[in-house]
Each structure stands twice: as C-alpha cells, then as structure tokens.
Amino acid sequence: MTTEIPMDKTSGTTEVPAAQATPIIPLPQAAARALTVAGSALALAGTFLAWTWTEEFPGNLTVTGYPGGLQVLTLFGSLLTLLFALTGYGIRGLGWLTPGGKNSPVLLAALGVFGTTGYAIGAIAQELGGLVNLEPGAWVSGIGALLAVIGALGLPVDQPYDAADPTPHLWGRIRHSLTAPDPGRAKDLPSWAEILIIAAGFGTGLYVFSYGIGTEYSEQFIGFLIVAAFGFTAVNRAGLLKRLSALTAKHRNVTLGAAFAAAICFPFTQSNDQFALIGANILIFATVALGLNVVVGLAGLLDLGYVAFLGVGAYAAALVSGSPASTLGVHFPFWAAVLTGAAASLIFGVVIGAPTLRLRGDYLAIVTLGFGEIFRITMNNLNGNSGPDVTNGSNGIPQIPDLEVFGFNLGVPHDVLGHELTRSANYYLLMLVFTAIVVTVFRRSAESRIGRAWVAIREDETAATAMGINGFRLKLLAFALGASLAGLAGTVQAHVSYSVTPEQYQFAGSVPPNSAFLLAAVILGGMGTISGPLIGAALLYLIPAKLQFMAEYQLLLFGIALMLLMRFRPEGLVADRRKQLEFHETGQLDLPEDKPLPDGATGVAKAGA
Amino acid sequence: MTTTTTAPTTTVLAASGVTMRFGGLTAVRDVDLTVNSGEIVGLIGPNGAGKTTFFNCLTGLYVPTEGRVAYKGTVLPPKPHLVTQAGIARTFQNIRLFANMTVLENVLVGRHTRTKEGLWSALLRLPGFKKAEEESRARAMELLEFTGLAAKADHLARNLPYGEQRKLEIARALASEPGLLLLDEPTAGMNPQETRAAEELIFAIRDKGIAVLVIEHDIRFIMNLCDRVAVLVQGEKIVEGPAEVVQADERVIAAYLGTPFEGAPGDAEAAEVEAAEADAQSTEEGDDK
Ligand SMILES: Nc1ncnc2c1ncn2[C@@H]1O[C@H](COP(=O)(O)OP(=O)(O)OP(=O)(O)O)[C@@H](O)[C@H]1O
Ligand SMILES: [Mg+2]
Numbered sequence: 085m086t087t088e089i090p091m092d093k094t095s096g097t098t099e100v101p102a103a104q105a106t107p108i109i110p111l112p113q114a115a116a117r118a119l120t121v122a123g124s125a126l127a128l129a130g131t132f133l134a135w136t137w138t139e140e141f142p143g144n145l146t147v148t149g150y151p152g153g154l155q156v157l158t159l160f161g162s163l164l165t166l167l168f169a170l171t172g173y174g175i176r177g178l179g180w181l182t183p184g185g186k187n188s189p190v191l192l193a194a195l196g197v198f199g200t201t202g203y204a205i206g207a208i209a210q211e212l213g214g215l216v217n218l219e220p221g222a223w224v225s226g227i228g229a230l231l232a233v234i235g236a237l238g239l240p241v242d243q244p245y246d247a248a249d250p251t252p253h254l255w256g257r258i259r260h261s262l263t264a265p266d267p268g269r270a271k272d273l274p275s276w277a278e279i280l281i282i283a284a285g286f287g288t289g290l291y292v293f294s295y296g297i298g299t300e301y302s303e304q305f306i307g308f309l310i311v312a313a314f315g316f317t318a319v320n321r322a323g324l325l326k327r328l329s330a331l332t333a334k335h336r337n338v339t340l341g342a343a344f345a346a347a348i349c350f351p352f353t354q355s356n357d358q359f360a361l362i363g364a365n366i367l368i369f370a371t372v373a374l375g376l377n378v379v380v381g382l383a384g385l386l387d388l389g390y391v392a393f394l395g396v397g398a399y400a401a402a403l404v405s406g407s408p409a410s411t412l413g414v415h416f417p418f419w420a421a422v423l424t425g426a427a428a429s430l431i432f433g434v435v436i437g438a439p440t441l442r443l444r445g446d447y448l449a450i451v452t453l454g455f456g457e458i459f460r461i462t463m464n465n466l467n468g469n470s471g472p473d474v475t476n477g478s479n480g481i482p483q484i485p486d487l488e489v490f491g492f493n494l495g496v497p498h499d500v501l502g503h504e505l506t507r508s509a510n511y512y513l514l515m516l517v518f519t520a521i522v523v524t525v526f527r528r529s530a531e532s533r534i535g536r537a538w539v540a541i542r543e544d545e546t547a548a549t550a551m552g553i554n555g556f557r558l559k560l561l562a563f564a565l566g567a568s569l570a571g572l573a574g575t576v577q578a579h580v581s582y583s584v585t586p587e588q589y590q591f592a593g594s595v596p597p598n599s600a601f602l603l604a605a606v607i608l609g610g611m612g613t614i615s616g617p618l619i620g621a622a623l624l625y626l627i628p629a630k631l632q633f634m635a636e637y638q639l640l641l642f643g644i645a646l647m648l649l650m651r652f653r654p655e656g657l658v659a660d661r662r663k664q665l666e667f668h669e670t671g672q673l674d675l676p677e678d679k680p681l682p683d684g685a686t687g688v689a690k691a692g693a
Numbered sequence: 694m695t696t697t698t699t700a701p702t703t704t705v706l707a708a709s710g711v712t713m714r715f716g717g718l719t720a721v722r723d724v725d726l727t728v729n730s731g732e733i734v735g736l737i738g739p740n741g742a743g744k745t746t747f748f749n750c751l752t753g754l755y756v757p758t759e760g761r762v763a764y765k766g767t768v769l770p771p772k773p774h775l776v777t778q779a780g781i782a783r784t785f786q787n788i789r790l791f792a793n794m795t796v797l798e799n800v801l802v803g804r805h806t807r808t809k810e811g812l813w814s815a816l817l818r819l820p821g822f823k824k825a826e827e828e829s830r831a832r833a834m835e836l837l838e839f840t841g842l843a844a845k846a847d848h849l850a851r852n853l854p855y856g857e858q859r860k861l862e863i864a865r866a867l868a869s870e871p872g873l874l875l876l877d878e879p880t881a882g883m884n885p886q887e888t889r890a891a892e893e894l895i896f897a898i899r900d901k902g903i904a905v906l907v908i909e910h911d912i913r914f915i916m917n918l919c920d921r922v923a924v925l926v927q928g929e930k931i932v933e934g935p936a937e938v939v940q941a942d943e944r945v946i947a948a949y950l951g952t953p954f955e956g957a958p959g960d961a962e963a964a965e966v967e968a969a970e971a972d973a974q975s976t977e978e979g980d981d982k
Contacts, residue, residue, distance in 0.1 A: 525816055532815030532822070533801075533808050533829070540791050540802045547789035550752060552777035552806030552869050561812060 108254075108261055111238030117172050119235030120190060124165040126228025127197050131155040131162070133221025136208050141217075142301040145208075148221075154204040157307040158225050161197035164315055165232055168193055168322065172239070184323020185243075185264020191236035192262060192321060196314025198229040200307045207303050237261070242321075267323030270330060278331050282342050285328045290346040294353045296626060297362050305630040340523070347516055351509035352501070361508035361580075362629060367515040368577050369597045370621035373605040374522050374614065375569030380603065381612035382530060383562035384542025385441070386449040388591065389456020391599040393567040395589035396432045397425035397574020399463065402481040402584045403474075409481050411474055418489050422575045429571025430564055432459075437563035441556055444545070456591055456599055463586040480585030487579050489514065494579070511580045518576060522569050523614055529565065530612075538562050539612075594638055596625050604642070608649055610656030619657055702729040703765070705873045705904045706781070711750050711760035713743070713928075720746040722928040723760070726906075728873060733895065733905045735919035735936070737912070739948065743928040744908045745786055748875050752776050752783050765872065778806045782871035784862040786878045786908070792851035796842055796861055799850050800833040803868025833868060840864040840894060856887040863894065867903075874898060876907040880914055892917055916940065924948075 107116070135145035135155060143153020151159050168190040171178040182189060205222050209215045242264040245252060252260060273281075292312060299305040319325060332339040354360050376390045404424050406415025416424060440451040464470075467477025475481065486495025486507070494510040505513070529535045537558050540548040549555045578584050587593070592600035601624050609620025628638050649656075706728040713721040721743040728734050736744050750757040756771040763769065764779050782803075791799050808829055814822045837843040840860045845853060850861060859879055866874055876895070880888045888911065895918060899905055909915050915922060916936045923933040926948040932939050939945055 528816050528818065529812060532812075532826070533805065533810050534812050534815055536794070536798055536802050537805055539794055539798075540805075543791035543793055544789050546754070546773075547785065547791065548802070549773040550754070550777060550783055550785075550789075551803050551865065552774045553802070554774045565812065 106257075107239060107241060108237040108257055109234060111235070113238075113240060116235050116238030117169060120169045120194065120232050120239065121166065121235075123228045123230070123232030123235055124162040124169060124194065124197065127158060127201065127225045127232060128162040128166065128228070130221050130223075130225030130228055131159040133224060134219040135204065135222040135225070136212065136217050136219055138212065138217070141208050141211060141303075143304060145204075145222075146219075153304055154200065154207075154307045155221075155225075157304075157311045158197055158201045158204070158229070161193060161200060161311045161315065162225075162228070162232070164318065165190060165193040165197055165236075168318065169232075169236075181324070182322045183267035183270065183327055185321040187236070187239040188242050188262050188264045189318040189322040190239060191233070192314050192318035194229065194232040194236040196311050196318065198233045199310040199314060201225050201229045203307060203310060204303070262317075262321070264321040264323070267326055270327050275335070279335060279338050281328065282331055282335060282339055285332075286342045286346040290349060290353070293622070294350055294359075296630075297359050298354065298356075299630060302631050302633055305626075309627075344516070344520060347519075348513070351505055351512050352503050354509070355504070357506035357508050360506055360512050362625070364508050364512040364515050364580055366622050366625045367512060367519050368573050368580065369601075369605065369625050370618045371515065371519045371522050371573045372570050372597050373602050373609070373617035373621045374519075374526055375566050375573070376602050377606050377611065377613075377617050378526060378529065378538075378569065379562055379566035380606055381617075382535060382542065383538040383559055385559060385562065386446075386452070387563070387566070388449050388453035388599055388603065389436075389459070390452070390566070390570060390602055391589045391591070391597055392456045392459035393429045393433060393570035394574040394577065394597060395459055395463070395584070395586075396429045396567075397571030398578040398584045398588075399475060399481070399574075400425040400428035400571070401575035401578040402484050405481075405484045405578065407481055407484045409476060409479075409483055411476075415485075418487050422572060425575035425578075426568045426571040429574065430568040432571075433564045433567025434560065437560045437567075441559045441563060453591065453599075456589075460586045460589050463589075475586075478586060480583050480588075481578075482583040484578055484582055484584070487511075487514070487576075508580075511576065515573075515576050515580075518572055519618075522572070525565070525569065526614060534558065534561065592639065594628065594635060596621070596628070601642075604646060608646070608656055610658035613656075613658045616656050616658035702731055704728070705730050705732075705765060706751070706906065707763045707766075708747075708751060709761055709763075711747065711757045711762065713746050713750050713755055714758045720928050721750060721757070721925075724925070724928075724930045726923055726930070726933075728904050728906050730872075730904050731899065731902070732920050733899050733907065733918055735915040735922040736906060736908045736925060737910070737915055737922060737939075738925035742925040744925055745877055746928075747925065748783060748877055748908065751875065752781060774806070777869050777871075780870070780872040781875065782866035782869045782873075783875040784859070784866055784877055784879060786881070788855075788858050788862055790850040790858055790861060790865070792849070794850060795847050796837065796850055796853065797830070797833055797846040799861055799865050800836055800868045801829055803865035804829050804833060805869070807868075807870050836864045836867050839867070839897070841890075856883050859883065859891070860894070863898075867898070871903060873904045873906065876905060876909075878908055878910065880909065880911055888914060912940070 109116075111119070131151040132149055134148050137146060139146055143155075145153055145155055167178065167181060171181045172186060172190065201222075205215075205218060205226050208217055208222065241261045245260060249256065296305070296308050296312065299308050350363055351360050354363070372390070372394050375393075376387065379385050379387050379390070401421045401424065403410050403412045404414050404416040404421050406413075436452070436455050440448055440455070443451060462471075463475045463480075464478050466472060466474040467479075469477070486493060488494065492498070492510075494514060495507055497507065498505050498510065530538075537548065537553045540551065540553060541555055541558060545555055581588070588595075590598045592598055596602070596605075605620035605624050606617045607620075608616075608624065609618065610616025624642075628635070634641065704727050706726070708724065708726045711721055711724045711726075712719065724747060726734075726736075726747075736747070738744050746755065749755040750760075751762050753769065753771040753773040753776040761768050764776075764781055767779070769776050769779055769781075791802060794802070808825055810822055810825050813819065814825075834843060834846065837846055840863060842853075842857060842861055842864060845857065850858065853861060859882075863874075863876070863879065879895070880891050883891060892914065895905055895907065907915075907918065919936050921934065922936050922939040924931050924939060924942075924945050926944075931944050931948065932942050934942075
C-alpha cells in the first residue's frame with residue numbers, strides 16, 4: 085500500500101458562484117472613467133510646464149513646452165494611462181490593447197504615474213529644500229495623477245472575487261482590483277503581421293532597456309524603475325504580454341532572431357562608451373548566469389561557487405594574453421585563448437565535480453561554496469611568497485592588451501554604418517556572439533536526451549537511476565559543461581576589464597558577477613528558462629550600477645528584494661510551465677498546446693496557455 | 694517449498710540466497726526466487742514482510758548483504774542504471790514519476806539506455822540526432838498508445854489522475870525495453886475497473902514476451918494474474934507455488950490473512966483495508982526507497 089495519498093489535483097476549480105467585486109471607491113462608472121481620463125490628461129499637460137525654477141535639480145525641469153528628465157517618464161506613464169482608459173469607451177481601433185483585463189491596467193498605469201510624479205515632487209522638495217521650489221507644473225501633474233488614481237479606483241473590477249474568499253478586507257480588495265483574467269485565444273493573423281508584431285515588441289523592449297541604461301542620474305533611474313515596473317505589470321494585466329508570448333511561441337526562430345537583432349542594435353543607440361560598457365558587462369553577467377542555469381536550472385545542482393569558473397577562464401586568458409605582467413609571457417591568438425580558457429575551466433570543473441557530485445543536495449552546495457573560496461585564496465597565494473609566482477597574488481594580472489579578432493582591433497573605435505562603435509561597443513558585440521553560442525548550447529542540450537536526463541535527475545534522482553541514467557556521469561557532464569561556458573565568458577571578461585584580480589571572483593560582493601548574484605539572477609529570472617537569467621542579470625547589474633548612492637545597503641536591499649520575490653513569485657520573473665504549475669497549485673488540468681519542452685522565449689506563453 | 698515450473702523455458706531472473714540486513718533488522722532473509730520467460734510471478738506477504746526491500750535488492754538500489762542476483766545467466770552489478778541497462782525495469786510502490794515533466798518526456802527518459810545520442814550530437818545536431826529523436830518519440834508514443842495515455846502525452850505527469858500515473862510508470866518502465874518487469878503494487882489506490890484494466894495491461898505485457906514479477910496485496914488480482922506465487926513473511930519465503938495451492942496453504946492463511954477467507958470474499962477486502970491502515974503507520978520510511 086502506498087503511504088502517499090495523492091493530492092486532489094484533478095478536482096478542477098470549485099464551481100461556487102463567485103461574488104461580484106465592487107470598486108474600492110464607489111463612484112458612478114461614467115464619472116470614474118471621465119475622472120481617470122481627465123486626470124491623466126492633466127498629468128500629461130503638466131509635463132509641458134516647468135516643475136521647478138532652478139537647473140540644480142538634475143534633468144532640467146525648468147523649461148516650459150519641452151518635457152525633460154523625470155517629466156518624460158510622467159509623460160509616458162500618463163499616455164499609457166490615457167490609452168488604457170480610452171479603450172474603456174470602446175473606441176474603435178483601441179480594443180486590441182486590452183484583450184485581458186480592462187480596468188486593472190488603467191489603475192496600474194495610473195499608479196505608475198502617481199508614483200513617479202510623487203517621487204519627483206518629493207525628490208525636488210528634498211534636494212532643493214522645501215515644496216516652495218516647485219513650480220505650478222509639478223502640482224498640475226501631481227494633482228492630475230492623483231485624480232487619475234482616484235478615478236481608476238472607482239472603475240469596475242475586472243474579475244469577481246475568489247470563491248474561497250468572497251468578502252476580502254480592504255488590502256485584499258486592493259490587491260484583487262489589480263488582477264485580471266487571462267486573454268482568450270487571439271484570432272490568427274497572417275504570419276507577416278505576427279512577425280511584425282514580434283519585431284515591434286522587441287523594438288519596444290530594446291527602447292525601454294536602452295533608456296534604462298542611458299539614465300544619467302539616480303533620480304531618473306528610480307523614476308524609470310517605477311514607470312517601467314507599473315507599466316510592465318499594466319501591459320501584462322491587459323493581456324498583451326500573453327498575446328505576444330503566444331506569438332513568440334509560434335515563431336520561435338523568428339523570435340530568437342528578433343531578440344538578437346535588437347541586441348545588435350543596442351550599441352548603435354548609444355554614443356557614450358560608458359553605457360556600452362554597462363551593456364558589455366551585463367552580457368558577461370547574463371552569459372555566465374545562463375551557464376549556471378544548465379547546472380542549477382536543468383540538472384538541479386546547487387553550485388554556490390560558480391564564479392570560480394569564470395575566474396579560471398579569465399585567469400587562463402590573462403596568462404596567455406601577452407600582458408607584460410603575465411608570468412607565462414606568451415601571446416595566444418584570440419581563438420586559442422578562448423579554447424585555453426574554456427579548457428582550463430572544464431578541467432577545473434571535472435576536478436571539483438568528480439569528488440563532490442557523489443554528494444547530494446546541501447552537501448554539494450557547501451562543498452562548491454568552499455571550492456569557490458579556495459580558488460580565490462589560491463589566486464591570492466600564488467604570488468611568489470606563499471607559493472610559486474603565477475598570478476601576482478592580490479595585484480592580479482593588469483595591462484591585458486586588447487583583443488584582435490580577424491585583424492580587427494577591438495581596442496579602438498571603428499566607424500560602422502556612420503556610427504562610431506567605441507571600444508566597449510566592440511566588446512559588447514563580441515560578447516553577444518558568445519551569448520548566442522551559450523543560448524544555443526542551452527537550448528540544444530535542454531531539448532535532447534541528455535537534457536531530459538538532467539531534468540529527470542533534478543526531479544527524482546532515484547527514479548532517474550532506475551530508468552538507466554548514470555546519475556554521477558550526467559551530473560558531471562552538466563557541471564563540466566556549465567564550467568566551460570563560464571570559462572568562455574571569462575576569456576572575454578579578462579580583456580574587457582583590462583585586468584584580473586582575485587577579488588573579482590567572490591561569493592558575494594558589490595559588483596556582479598559573483599556567485600550569489602549569479603544564482604540570484606537565475607532564480608529571480610526563472611530557473612530552466614533562457615530569457616529568465618538574461619533579464620535577471622540585466623536587472624541585478626543595472627540596479628546597483630545606477631543607484632550608487634545606496635551602495636552601502638546594497639546587499640541588505642538585495643536580500644529583502646529576494647525574500648519578497650520568493651514570497652510572491654517563487655517561480656521567478658519568467659516562469660516555464662513546469663515551475664508555474666509547481667508553485668501555484670492551480671487545481672486544474674493544464675491544456676497544453678505547444679511543444680513539450682520549455683525554453684525561455686516561450687515560457688510565458690505556456691504559462692498562459 | 695514447492696517449486697512448480699510448467700514448461701521448460703529459459704530462466705530470466707535467478708535470485709539466490711538474497712539477504713538484506715539493516716543494522717539489527719533482517720528485512721530479507723535468504724530468499725531464492727526464479728522467474729522464467731513468459732511467466733507472471735506474484736510476490737505477496739503482509740506489510741513489512743520485505744517485498745519492496747527484495748525488489749530494491751534485485752534492482753541494485755540496495756546492495757544485498759548476501760546473495761546474488763542473475764539476469765539471463767549473468768550476475769548483476771548492484772548499480773540501478775546497469776541493472777536497467779541489462780534489462781530489468783521497475784515501477785515504484787509510491788509513484789515516482791518525474792512530476793514536472795510531460796507524460797511523453799517521462800517515457801522518453803525511460804528510453805535513455807536504449808538511445809545513444811550524446812551531448813556533442815545534441816549540440817552540433819549531428820546527422821543521426823534528428824532521426825534518433827524522432828524514433829524515440831515514435832516509440833514512446835507507441836507505448837503511450839499501448840497503455841492508453843496517448844491523448845495525454847503533453848500533460849504534466851503530476852496532473853494525471855492516480856490510476857494513470859501508475860500506468861505511466863509502467864509505460865516508462867517498458868520504454869527501457871526490459872526482459873523482466875518488476876511491478877510494486879501496481880493497483881494500489883485503483884478502483885475495481887482500473888484494476889481490471891491493469892490486469893489486461895499486464896497480460897498484454899506478458900504477451901510481448903516480457904516476464905513480470907508483481908507485488909500485490911489484492912489477492913483476487915494475484916489469483917487471476919499469476920502463474921506462480923511466492924509468499925514472503927518476515928523476510929522469509931515460506932511458500933511458493935501455483936496460486937490455488939498457495940491460497941489454500943495454512944501457513945499463508947495464518948501469517949498473511951489471519952483468518953480463513955474462502956467463501957467470504959468480503960474478508961479479503963477487510964483484511965486489505967486493515968493492511969492498508971497498518972501500513973500507513975508502520976512503513977512510512979520503510980518503503981521510501
Ligand atoms: N532503508 C531501510 N532502512 C531500515 N529499514 C528498512 C529500510 N527499508 C525497509 N526497511 C524495513 O524493512 C522491512 C521491510 O520493509 P518493506 O518495505 O520491504 O516491506 P513490504 O513488504 O514492501 O511492505 P508493504 O506491503 O507495506 O509495502 C520493514 O520493517 C522496513 O521498516
Ligand atoms: Mg512495499
């Protein structure tokens with residue numbers, strides 16, 4: 085007899101008639117909608133007026149007739165609110181904007197405007213010393229945003245209350261008013277139109293992303309985060325993301341192509357080398373995170389010392405780079421250096437993996453954590469005093485010369501299509517090639533016999549071995565593959581950052597990538613997906629880089645953010661269908677319609693399917 | 694001990710002197726068992742008798758303290774994946790599917806030992822890759838068809854009803870193209886119709902030329918199904934023989950059912966319910982592996 089009684093997974097949702105939800109603020113519907121439209125129009129108009137009298141506040145908010153800095157963000161937000169609010173009038177041609185929720189997107193967008201405008205007013209008052217420094221424009225936008233929120237709170241709620249809790253309290257009602265039903269199936273468009281929509285989606289994504297990277301002061305970045313977070317959620321509640329991901333699931337290769345096209349366009353949107361450098365570093369971080377995703381996301385091996393493999397690759401590349409500080413004094417061509425780095429990481433991975441992968445779960449985590457630190461300390465000690473002189477100890481290997489690929493010196497700017505690509509932009513593009521390689525490796529290995537065996541081991545190692553899978557061998561394979569992918573990225577990283585030092589490869593530090601941040605990027609983004617770690621890495625790199633003023637609290641805030649995420653969205657930002665069902669017991673049979681194996685680009689689609 | 698072999702056939706499984714001790718507890722004591730090709734053999738016994746432990750010894754999950762297990766004449770190494778490779782597949786008493794993989798993927802994992810595509814082949818999409826994948830899929834779909842799960846190929850395993858999960862475990866085991874299938878309580882938790890369907894399925898498996906060794910508490914199921922039944926009590930095999938003989942054996946009645954049950958079909962059920970309840974308390978950790 086079995087001791088495990090199966091949970092009631094098949095019973096389907098309970099069919100109690102659901103209680104009709106009431107708006108938070110009781111207003112006549114027409115009045116509420118009019119108020120929302122008027123409020124957001126007012127907020128929008130306010131951005132064309134001056135918000136403060138002095139240019140001391142960054143972004144120059146003093147000009148009338150030309151929004152700048154934080155005003156632009158309010159402008160975008162209120163435009164979005166206005167659009168969503170107007171669709172409520174059933175205006176022809178706008179209906180496609182809200183296939184899912186109708187009113188919750190309005191509320192979310194309005195909250196975004198209110199948030200960013202309120203933040204701007206607060207920041208001006210705080211930095212310039214009092215509310216007297218505000219010009220009327222700020223009040224116009226602020227009051228407009230408030231009215232829009234009040235109006236939106238009076239709009240009908242998109243779906244009835246949960247049958248399980250028909251009379252929620254205020255907080256429950258507010259949360260409920262932000263939810264929306266899923267959109268129905270879209271009618272089929274000609275495929276050129278669908279591809280065009282995908283391209284437009286990625287274009288928008290690229291624009292938002294490069295705007296975020298291009299923010300010049302932390303106030304602007306915070307405003308950006310507020311608008312982007314609320315705007316993103318609003319668009320999601322409106323059902324647009326699900327529609328889009330249904331399309332991307334249908335045209336997977338087009339989607340990958342579009343994603344890379346958008347990524348290639350990025351350096352052409354930046355004239356500032358500093359921003360291109362951020363882009364290159366994000367790519368390095370993201371690529372390593374994706375490599376870690378093979379180990380953690382597919383095979384389920386918790387590796388807390390993964391950054392060491394990046395370090396091995398970087399050190400190997402630095403030693404053969406021809407740097408005058410290198411003790412080897414050789415100068416390999418680029419391709420040979422890459423192979424050296426990957427091979428060194430591979431060997432290191434096997435050496436560490438062979439004894440440790442016989443352990444399960446927690447033990448493995450502890451041992452990898454230890455090995456990660458051992459790597460750093462060893463690099464410190466190979467300085468000629470405590471050991472043979474190989475790595476110059478804590479000084480590291482500086483003055484790593486720039487790469488030359490096909491006679492193309494990456495260290496100097498090049499003119500391409502009338503746009504000057506700076507040094508960092510060159511490295512960004514090189515790194516993009518590596519990212520493409522790692523994405524391909526991830527995708528192809530996941531969708532193969534080997535990938536299935538990894539997932540099986542993650543799911544239930546005993547059952548997997550009983551199915552004929554050599555657990556140890558396959559885990560070692562995952563570990564070694566992950567290690568060499570990190571090593572690949574390391575070879576480029578050494579050149580991008582000019583030097584390698586042991587302190588770059590810690591368990592937790594202020595500058596990503598380090599092991600903790602890598603793991604966080606994978607978990608925050610979504611384990612086992614492709615786009616998840618990429619998005620997670622971008623966020624985890626950008627936020628600390630842009631908000632330098634809170635560097636001291638960085639790890640604290642990071643911890644809090646991670647806890648909140650695990651509480652409210654344990655499957656990560658991008659969920660594959662498995663995770664979605666794993667963490668949210670929906671009680672309903674899923675009705676899949678796509679291919680069985682998930683991958684990043686299609687994850688959300690399946691979640692919504 | 695009565696050993697009755699009806700027709701001269703090849704021996705698929707030969708376990709001799711298998712003993713498994715956990716510290717002071719001897720869960721399996723000196724058990725001999727053979728299974729011949731084309732046979733369905735039943736293994737019964739009260740809760741905690743050591744049936745699952747014996748299975749684990751056969752499949753390499755446990756290394757038996759003493760004794761040896763041979764499959765078609767070769768002694769098996771105590772490594773689960775090598776045992777599967779050799780041709781013994783199994784299901785688990787407490788269902789162990791890959792819950793977050795689809796039904797089809799579960800069966801594809803079962804095909805692991807019978808396919809060869811390595812990492813390079815997958816990464817570079819070498820010529821054979823696509824063909825091998827398609828073949829595997831076709832084969833897996835056949836098995837899903839065979840077990841009646843084809844319509845649910847793309848569902849997550851965790852979302853299947855209980856009876857279908859058991860069937861999927863069988864499909865997954867069959868995917869490794871075994872010569873011997875070990876089933877640990879395949880009908881536990883099934884309703885009478887499902888149990889009947891499971892009987893049909895096991896007969897169909899036998900007709901494919903796969904020998905079956907099945908643990909079961911449902912006496913009627915065992916009676917219908919098995920050519921031969923072995924009874925395990927407190928780790929020892931006390932009787933072995935045709936189902937009717939075993940059923941009538943006094944030692945079995947005393948040890949396993951407690952009360953005579955002929956002519957009182959309700960008793961069997963009652964004993965079963967009792968057994969289930971006792972089991973829930975006593976073997977929590979015991980049958981975990
Ligand atoms: N890994 C283990 N460590 C210690 N004791 C164990 C272990 N596995 C099983 N046992 C013990 O061995 C005995 C036999 O257990 P087993 O699970 O084989 O019984 P079973 O015949 O399968 O019973 P059931 O009909 O309830 O499934 C039990 O007393 C159990 O507690
Ligand atoms: Mg058992």
